[in-house]
Amino acid sequence: MYEGLIQDLIDELGRLPGIGPKSAQRIAFFIVQDEHYDPSRLATILAAVREHVHFCSVCGNLTEQEQCSVCTDPRRDRSVICVVEEPKDVAAIERTHEYHGLYHVLGGAISPIDGIGPEQLRITSLMPRLADGTVKEIIIATDPNLEGEATATYLARQLGYLDVKVTRLASGLPVGGDLEYADEVTLGRAFEGRRAI
Amino acid sequence: MYEGLIQDLIDELGRLPGIGPKSAQRIAFFIVQDEHYDPSRLATILAAVREHVHFCSVCGNLTEQEQCSVCTDPRRDRSVICVVEEPKDVAAIERTHEYHGLYHVLGGAISPIDGIGPEQLRITSLMPRLADGTVKEIIIATDPNLEGEATATYLARQLGYLDVKVTRLASGLPVGGDLEYADEVTLGRAFEGRRAI
Numbered sequence: 503m504y505e506g507l508i509q510d511l512i513d514e515l516g517r518l519p520g521i522g523p524k525s526a527q528r529i530a531f532f533i534v535q536d537e538h539y540d541p542s543r544l545a546t547i548l549a550a551v552r553e554h555v556h557f558c559s560v561c562g563n564l565t566e567q568e569q570c571s572v573c574t575d576p577r578r579d580r581s582v583i584c585v586v587e588e589p590k591d592v593a594a595i596e597r598t599h600e601y602h603g604l605y606h607v608l609g610g611a612i613s614p615i616d617g618i619g620p621e622q623l624r625i626t627s628l629m630p631r632l633a634d635g636t637v638k639e640i641i642i643a644t645d646p647n648l649e650g651e652a653t654a655t656y657l658a659r660q661l662g663y664l665d666v667k668v669t670r671l672a673s674g675l676p677v678g679g680d681l682e683y684a685d686e687v688t689l690g691r692a693f694e695g696r697r698a699i
Numbered sequence: 700m701y702e703g704l705i706q707d708l709i710d711e712l713g714r715l716p717g718i719g720p721k722s723a724q725r726i727a728f729f730i731v732q733d734e735h736y737d738p739s740r741l742a743t744i745l746a747a748v749r750e751h752v753h754f755c756s757v758c759g760n761l762t763e764q765e766q767c768s769v770c771t772d773p774r775r776d777r778s779v780i781c782v783v784e785e786p787k788d789v790a791a792i793e794r795t796h797e798y799h800g801l802y803h804v805l806g807g808a809i810s811p812i813d814g815i816g817p818e819q820l821r822i823t824s825l826m827p828r829l830a831d832g833t834v835k836e837i838i839i840a841t842d843p844n845l846e847g848e849a850t851a852t853y854l855a856r857q858l859g860y861l862d863v864k865v866t867r868l869a870s871g872l873p874v875g876g877d878l879e880y881a882d883e884v885t886l887g888r889a890f891e892g893r894r895a896i
Contacts, residue, residue: 519726520726521718529718532715534748545743549739554704590725
């Protein structure tokens, strides 16, 4: 539809997740035409990002160093490891400011349909981290869906042989939510996990 | 929240129109992690696009040549010029395959609130195109909103002194739409512009 580079730009933008043809076109025209926007900055970052960003050698989080900022922070509590699926889950938990331990990023969840078994995840590298007895608790914080639950069950079984407490994040009603609109499974979990007040 | 380049990438993606913080984060992680995606292609295009894409010297459409592919196409009908606001409007009209004339891209619409008057638009360059008498009709295809109507009225007045037919795209019910859901103004226009069948 468009000429050369503009169509190339629309096509490449359309490959990004959540950007449909209309959005790609809108963004492309913004990039080409907006006088306050400098596309060379994004170009420079895109060219550098794959070279400099990689997985932390300890926990699997994304970092530009050999180890990530959590793993190298001396103030973090080294007796607890929170296991998550993706680097963005680390960011979500850090935003709560409630957790001060370490992380372990699996790189996904067990999903037979997508051909992802335990061996595709960063599970074997978790075991050596528990060897010296520093870690007392593993908090499994995989997503509360089918794949996340399967992964949590698998991990709990693997870790059952070790002298470490294994916990799972609580399921229940989201804070600020409306009981009436909660789905049956969530409401069931909220009853199951009810606490004395 | 994130380290160095990842945060830079999220920030830069967030500057694009229609991309909020959540989308920017999602896209950034895709760019960093997806093994089938090569960010260097978008990087190369972004670095080149401002240098190579500019406005057609005749009509104001975007092109990588001195003149755009419509202006240089010998098969186009040179007796009619369709005046639009933006390059994306040219693409929208081309998609209909109904129009075979030339274009003139104003680069916006008259909008006193945004400080855009006729002198900010590509209007003076339209007049020389009518000088040799080849052009018999000007179709004003600015958007059917306040700014577009104001621009159409202004242009019609300017062109009134010249020996050229000035027309405006029809307003009315969108095809495939539902009469019940049409707004009053659109429905009013549909009555006004009714045709014998």
